[in-house]
Amino acid sequence: MAYRDAAAAVHPGTAPSRAEVLAAWLTSGGDERIALDPRSGLNRYGCGPAPDGCDAAFGSSTASVISAEAYEAVGRRLDRLLGDPSVQGDDRSAYRAEAQQIRHQLAVLCGLPAAMAENIVLAASGTDLHLIAADLARGAGVAPLVTVMADPRESGRGVAHAVRGLRYAGCSPHGGACAEGEPAPGAIAGDLMAVPVREPDGAPRPAHAVDADFERACLAATRRGGPVLAVLLDVSKTGLIAPTPACALRLKRRLGERLTVLVDACQFRLGVQSLARYLEHGFLVALTGSKFLGGPAFAGALIVPECAARRLRRAPLAPWLGDYSGRDDWPAGFVGRGVLPDLPNLGLALRWRAALTELSAFRSLPEAEAADALTGLAEVIQTRLDLHPRFERLGAPGPRRFGRPGWDGVSTIFPFLVRHDGRVLDAARTQALYERLRSGPQPVRLGQPVAVGVRDGEPIAALRLSISARQLVQALSADGGRRALAQRALDVLDLVARRAAEVG
Structure with missing residues (x-):
């Protein structure tokens, strides 16, 4: 659908307000979690699509309502898109340019070389990022992927399904309705090994004990002969890091390309120096703009370190990823993106615009x-x-x-x-x-x-x-x-x- 048709998509036959158009776009291109309840006007996280001035907003570990500053930035950007003659009838080209600008700005605000924009994959949610990372880790082989991660309750709700190639919501950004927990068509179902990070009474387990269990699980997984994905939570829903970065680095050095390490930094409570170190060690890093940054829910990015990108740019992608990922969500250098649908996601782009407004302000602080x-x-x-x-x-x-x-x-x-x-x-x-x-x-x-x-x-x-x-x-x-x-x-x-x- 062309961007200037947004008004018709909100209330057919009527002339919607600017706020209604913004709401329609900010809640598009995701799944049912960001759809607005027709009675309350809120999504599943209890957030609306416009600023509400709440002074008691301390829920950024789950979701936030868009700030007034970010909302105005998004509105200005949408106005420019809708007023651009080149956009009419060519929303794919417009989204391609938007996505590239977002990748570039994100790289710079993260203290990375501008060229790293070519290593950033956009996605609607953190769960989608895990799905994509799992496919990259699996590669072209037929052996099931084994994922080792901390207790899934400390991560996103659908992550345990996503890393195994299972559906994790009732719909997807580009696909139709589906049943949660069913295998994606053509996917090779993977296995999951979960490591407890808390004692039975809820107290955090000692880091050395978590690391020891994590190492045992990764070594056992590699003995199966297939690829292994290790997920390092930084930080979890309750603020934990598991396993320690030192543990993940030891495993990567020992197991080499048999092991892919994904840093789940979807909370984005991570400084530029820590991010740089993870990438230097060859770890994939998943970020979202909707937790610490306070942007609207459903804006994700996967940063691929250059040492891994040289191999992964040539890797094939599973066609069924097209339900969750579009061709221009990926930089042009990733040849596997050719199997993905050429479908734009303006809602994702606008949500990232909001998040980058917040990130830019935060990076200005000493x-x-x-x-x-x-x-x-x-x-x-x-x-x-x-x-x-x-x-x-x-x-x-x-x-x-x-x-x-x-x-x-x-x-x-x-x-x-x-x-x-x-x-x-x-x-x-x-x-x-x-x-x-x-x-x-x-x-x-x-x-x-x-x-x-x-x-x-x-x-x-x-x-x-x-x-x-x-x-x-x-x-x-x-x-x-x-x-x-x-x-x-x-x-x-x-x-x-x-x-x-x-x-x-």
Whole structure:
């Protein structure tokens, strides 16, 4: 569909408003998770397609509502596209140019050489990125791919299906309706080996124990004779890194091309130096613009290190990837993209425009100042969680990767359990609390509950208070901004404590 037909796609036979056109595009080119409920006007993450001014938005580990600045940037870009005569009847060429500009800007903002834009694959979601990475790791062989990763509950909901070549949603960006869990047509079903990262009661396992299990699993997987994909979570839904980068590097050096390492950095809580180190080691890196950056949900990018790109540019791609990936989502140098449909995804491009607006603002902050602000904020939040009788903090060390950490060595996701009458709320009551918080008269957005273990014979789940790049930019751009952000976080925790009594 040509871009200037957007208005007709929103409400046929009517003249929709600019906001309705923007909403239609920002929620297109994904799956049912970003479709708007006709009654609430919100997607499955509880977010609408336009800024809403919520002051209690601490859910960036799940999703965020687009900011006013990003919304205006997207609107200006869409206006230019709709007013460009060259776009009329040639939306494929327009998307091709948009995708290339996004790849270039992302590379530069990530501190990479501009030429690395030719190694960036765009995708609608982080789950789609895992699907693509698994296909690259599998190669042209017929042996099933074995994926080794941390407990899938710490990653995206559909990742465990995606890496095995299974459907993970009821529809896809370019395909029709499908059944979750069924094999993709023509896919070679893979296997999954999951490594626990928490004790049965939810406490984090020691890093050395996780690493040891991860190494054993990868070595066992390679003995099967087929390709192996190791997924390094950086960071998980609850802020963990698993396995350690040192463990992944040891395995890569030992196993060579038999092992592909994918860094799941879809939270994008990663500094430029850490990203560069991962790529230097030959690891694929998956990023999204909708978590730490605070862009609208469904904007992903897979960065292929140059040492791997020289081989992967010549690799074939599975035709069934075309349900999830279009030809111009890939740089022109990847010859396998020829089997993919020539279908544009303007919604993806506009969501990335929003995310890059946030990334550009964040990159303008002095790193030392950002690290100092985050350190102070983390101390305030962790202290409240430790001292309040309603909460139990699921403590974990700050992220550790290579050498001296930067701002990304400070925790920005704070998982916690909620107590009532001396007991931890079970998973069902925690979910009820989460729903009550986000739908109340003063909506509060936290990260969706994550299953972490069992207490008293009942499954338990952690809520997550998460800091976003946009919040940090705002805090460092105004007098008293740090104190104001810390106070808002404390106010949210106090409200959680009060509401807990209502569901206990």
